[in-house]
Amino acid sequence: MTIKPGDFVMPGDILHDLDNIKGITLIGPGLRQNTEPNSLIVSRAGFLCHKPANIYWIETAHKRYIPKKGDLVVGIVVKKSGDTLKVDIGGAELASLSLLAFEGATKKQKPDLLVGDAVYAKLLSAHREMEPELVCIDKYYKAGNLGPLSSDGFIITVLPSLVYRLLNIEHPLLRSLGKKFPFEIAIGMNGKIWFNSKSVKDTVTLMNCLFAAEQQSDKDIYELCKQ
């Protein structure tokens, strides 16, 4: 029996006949390289997804965040020691963030970050055996949209599935809320969402919307946003 994209798969299932571009196949979460060449072994129960031409991953309902290289996350500083910060990103281990990894930071002039502050950062490295490492600059040493988040904001933790839905550019929830009142938001892949608006009322509304969206199906949200 062959497994097709869209099928429900269990850990231990083996995938053959994979599409590749010039011998390269990209694999997302839930898949691992099998010992046998040219095949993959499933490591999480869920639905197999395939995006042409060469990307495979498993879609599961999970709550735990597993740090992955390149993810943009929202973290909270929990410890400050010398030049490095320890940041809670919701993973198994605290991530380290160098104070020099900010735009324009030098040995003498470091950003003023305290314990309890929130940052929006990118995961530079994430290995099973090592602590994850964060940076707030891109490869050109520019901050872009990364960096410390204002302490006026509010942080909530939601399911990763909601994050994936919100970050789909077709999803209308944030845009329709943006038409109602001004706000800014930082959605981390780790399920932490930081947001800030001009009044407390708007912030609470936003929080309630996000918690409600967690439970509702996409179809209902699309319908509501159309109104």
Next chain:
Amino acid sequence: MQDKKTKLSKAILDMKFMKKTKERVQKEEEDAEGQTMYANEITEEMRKSGNIVFMETSICSCKSLMEGRLSFGGMNPDIENYMAIKYSPKLEEIEKQMGTDVSDAEMAKGYSTLVNTMAKKFTDKKKRHVNS
């Protein structure tokens, strides 16, 4: 073959100015060692077809998710400038696609009104007056 290739003696390689050559020779030796070590593990099939290289990526690139730092209604102008570069072009593209999707439904609606107008044409003039 190996006999033909001149080998530098250890004493010469240890000399100060031979540092680079020494490194190169050592690397060559290591490479040769590695090749012989794995030679028996590479099967004929692997050599023939060439293997697929698997690269791990995060779910962001799998589902082509956008960056999660957004601002609406002029809350943070810096972020909105940034969004104008990265977010808006994608959004426009999506809206264009969505536009074609919606037109299917509109088409159906349009057709139903067309049916009505055609029906009107075939009704009697007196009845049409009553209807309108």
